[in-house]
Amino acid sequence: MTAAAVSRVDTTDAETLLELVDIVKRFPVRSGRRFGRPSEHVHALAGINLTVRRGETLGLVGESGCGKSTLARCITRLHDITSGTISFDGQDISALSRRRLRPLRRKMQMVFQDPYGSLNPRRRVGSIIGDPFANNGVASGEERKRRVQELMRLVGLSPEHYNRFPTEFSGGQRQRIGLARALALNPELVVCDEPVSALDVSIQAQIINLLAELQRKLGLTYLFIAHDLSVVRHVSDRIAVMYLGRIVEIAETEDLFTHPRHPYTQALLSAVPNPDPDQVDDGARIVLTGDVPSPVHPPTGCRFHPRCPRARERCRIDDPELTVGSEPDAVPTHAFACHYPIPDSEPGRTA
Amino acid sequence: MTSTPAVATITSGATPAAPAAIHGRGPWQLAWARLRRDKVAIGSAVVITAIVLLALFAPLIAHVLGHSPDTQFRTTGLTPDGIPVGPGSTFYFGTDDLGRDVFLRVIYGARISLLVGVVAAGLAVLVGVIVGLLAGYFAGAVDGVLSRLMDVVLSLPFLVFAIALVSLIGPSLLISVAVIAFFSWASVGRIIRGQVLSIREKEYIEASRLSGASDLRIMFVDILPNVLAPTIVYATMLIPLSIVFESTMSFLGIGVLPPTATWGNMLAESLPYYRVAWWFVAFPGLALLITTMAFNLLGDSVRDAFDPRGDQFRTTGR
Numbered sequence: 117m118t119a120a121a122v123s124r125v126d127t128t129d130a131e132t133l134l135e136l137v138d139i140v141k142r143f144p145v146r147s148g149r150r151f152g153r154p155s156e157h158v159h160a161l162a163g164i165n166l167t168v169r170r171g172e173t174l175g176l177v178g179e180s181g182c183g184k185s186t187l188a189r190c191i192t193r194l195h196d197i198t199s200g201t202i203s204f205d206g207q208d209i210s211a212l213s214r215r216r217l218r219p220l221r222r223k224m225q226m227v228f229q230d231p232y233g234s235l236n237p238r239r240r241v242g243s244i245i246g247d248p249f250a251n252n253g254v255a256s257g258e259e260r261k262r263r264v265q266e267l268m269r270l271v272g273l274s275p276e277h278y279n280r281f282p283t284e285f286s287g288g289q290r291q292r293i294g295l296a297r298a299l300a301l302n303p304e305l306v307v308c309d310e311p312v313s314a315l316d317v318s319i320q321a322q323i324i325n326l327l328a329e330l331q332r333k334l335g336l337t338y339l340f341i342a343h344d345l346s347v348v349r350h351v352s353d354r355i356a357v358m359y360l361g362r363i364v365e366i367a368e369t370e371d372l373f374t375h376p377r378h379p380y381t382q383a384l385l386s387a388v389p390n391p392d393p394d395q396v397d398d399g400a401r402i403v404l405t406g407d408v409p410s411p412v413h414p415p416t417g418c419r420f421h422p423r424c425p426r427a428r429e430r431c432r433i434d435d436p437e438l439t440v441g442s443e444p445d446a447v448p449t450h451a452f453a454c455h456y457p458i459p460d461s462e463p464g465r466t467a
Numbered sequence: 468m469t470s471t472p473a474v475a476t477i478t479s480g481a482t483p484a485a486p487a488a489i490h491g492r493g494p495w496q497l498a499w500a501r502l503r504r505d506k507v508a509i510g511s512a513v514v515i516t517a518i519v520l521l522a523l524f525a526p527l528i529a530h531v532l533g534h535s536p537d538t539q540f541r542t543t544g545l546t547p548d549g550i551p552v553g554p555g556s557t558f559y560f561g562t563d564d565l566g567r568d569v570f571l572r573v574i575y576g577a578r579i580s581l582l583v584g585v586v587a588a589g590l591a592v593l594v595g596v597i598v599g600l601l602a603g604y605f606a607g608a609v610d611g612v613l614s615r616l617m618d619v620v621l622s623l624p625f626l627v628f629a630i631a632l633v634s635l636i637g638p639s640l641l642i643s644v645a646v647i648a649f650f651s652w653a654s655v656g657r658i659i660r661g662q663v664l665s666i667r668e669k670e671y672i673e674a675s676r677l678s679g680a681s682d683l684r685i686m687f688v689d690i691l692p693n694v695l696a697p698t699i700v701y702a703t704m705l706i707p708l709s710i711v712f713e714s715t716m717s718f719l720g721i722g723v724l725p726p727t728a729t730w731g732n733m734l735a736e737s738l739p740y741y742r743v744a745w746w747f748v749a750f751p752g753l754a755l756l757i758t759t760m761a762f763n764l765l766g767d768s769v770r771d772a773f774d775p776r777g778d779q780f781r782t783t784g785r
Contacts, residue, residue, distance in 0.1 A: 189673070192677060194673050194676060194677065218679045221677055221678070221679050222679070225677060225678075226673075226674070226677055228670040228673070228674060229670070230670055233669050233670040233671065234669075234670035234671050234673075234674055235671055235674075236669075236671040236675075236689055236692075236693070237693070238692035238693050238695075239688075239689075239692065244671075247674075247675060247678045247680065248678040248679065251675075251678050251679035251680045251681075251684065252678075252679050294674070297674065297678065300678070301678075
């Protein structure tokens with residue numbers, strides 16, 4: 117995969133906010149040996165190329181363990197990447213020291229998955245939301261309190277709850293607190309790492325609508341990570357599908373749902389439950405055999421080939437690049453990494 | 468939970484800035500509420516308070532009684548054969564082999580025991596928490612070095628080193644405190660390190676880092692409050708341990724030296740007389756037993772009070 121492949125995909129003239137080029141992240145696996153170099157690695161991200169445009173919502177889907185959260189933490193530099201380049205707002209941030217990173221952190225914030233683990237149980241809500249102000253010397257004393265309460269109002273919390281502890285809030289309210297903290301310094305990009313997957317379905321809708329409203333009000337850009345396809349479809353302008361540390365397909369939302377080109381995407385989409393009883397079990401569900409291969413020893417060639425119903429000999433040897441289809445009428449915004457893609461004419465499920 | 472009014476007062480007392488409106492209860496208030504309902508905790512707190520008051524007002528009591536703990540009553544405090552006299556109206560706990568008032572010596576001994584216990588435990592907790600925070604937070608090489616250091620300290624035989632050290636420098640109150648703290652901090656450090664290792668992986672630590680917090684701020688603002696509960700529990704458990712350590716050292720003559728009264732050196736002096744003067748052994752021994760037991764029981768209760776499952780899993784109807 118090369119940067120050229122990405123720029124071919126990125127044909128629109130919308131301004132690029134975040135650009136990832138060949139992001140690789142490996143975690144050492146500690147084997148029995150205590151000292152010396154670890155002999156094995158988890159290949160969590162194996163060459164991610166991705167562009168996020170200003171003002172859009174990019175959905176990122178994939179099954180558990182495919183590297184979605186690792187990618188989120190690499191983008192926000194909570195993890196150091198092994199190799200590759202992260203450009204934010206035109207600036208290469210992949211190797212910045214923590215001190216140099218601090219001013220940039222204001223522009224890039226994160227909403228976490230676990231509403232219970234992401235708020236310090238020993239601190240009051242006001243002080244949690246005020247943390248970004250305190251750490252960046254932005255506002256102090258009464259001024260900080262006023263701005264924190266403003267933020268609380270913005271995300272739909274009552275400002276009187278300023279002095280409460282996180283334990284006194286429900287999951288949905290806790291996500292609002294996390295959102296308020298993320299928005300404190302007026303970020304441009306908010307990485308949402310499965311922000312609703314731990315919530316009740318009715319609460320999910322509230323939080324998603326809040327996210328959409330805030331995007332309109334504040335002109336935010338979202339990288340929205342989820343494994344719930346219906347949620348992602350609802351919020352995203354574009355969707356990227358990940359499998360085992362790679363992006364296997366990326367397209368505009370409706371295009372992806374109606375015309376998936378990668379067999380993995382097709383299988384993933386077919387697994388979405390259909391609420392219409394007349395259409396249930398029409399035989400369209402594709403059940404993948406086998407488990408996700410170990411990221412310690414990823415398969416050769418195409419990473420999906422051991423489970424792929426369309427795999428042929430070439431897939432075992434040759435690793436496909438993420439490119440636009442070669443057909444003359446191929447959609448220019450639709451890229452996939454497959455040697456034998458599903459023909460564009462074959463419709464996916466419209467559920 | 469029924470004791471809401473009481474708790475509400477505590478809350479507003481602890482945080483004056485909080486509005487008086489509705490109050491939820493943080494983990495500290497919950498622990499405090501549990502502790503207040505725990506009869507064993509109240510009982511041991513009363514005993515400890517009594518001992519502290521006796522120790523504090525020992526000079527006043529000596530003044531009222533009209534003699535010091537070192538005064539030797541060769542005529543009234545000893546029988547003509549030189550045997551100590553038993554408990555009575557003049558000497559409540561009897562006298563020792565030199566005709567000194569055992570009661571006064573016991574409450575003067577409490578001063579040393581409490582002082583050494585609290586100061587040594589406090590010092591050990593302070594060092595242990597800092598080392599544990601550093602090792603757990605930075606992990607990697609820092610953890611490697613600090614953890615090995617703790618292993619070394621924990622594997623040193625306490626008595627051998629205490630005796631060797633004191634024979635080099637000479638016994639004193641300060642040395643006792645230093646030696647006891649030196650041999651206790653590592654166990655605190657280990658516990659805190661383990662706690663920090665698990666806390667540093669929490670998402671709220673990542674969130675803090677994202678908001679631009681420095682390492683120091685994360686350690687002391689985000690992590691420390693979360694390890695304070697085990698720290699307090701461990702501190703209350705370390706006090707009796709330090710008191711016993713001090714008594715052991717005094718007993719062996721490597722702690723606080725006579726004529727200053729300590730429970731340890733009183734026990735040592737009483738040994739040849741235990742057949743003829745039981746009170747000489749019994750009262751310092753009982754003082755030691757009651758004090759350490761009260762602290763240990765309080766420590767247990769504090770631990771239970773901080774346990775989030777405390778209410779459901781408490782086996783006895785305390």
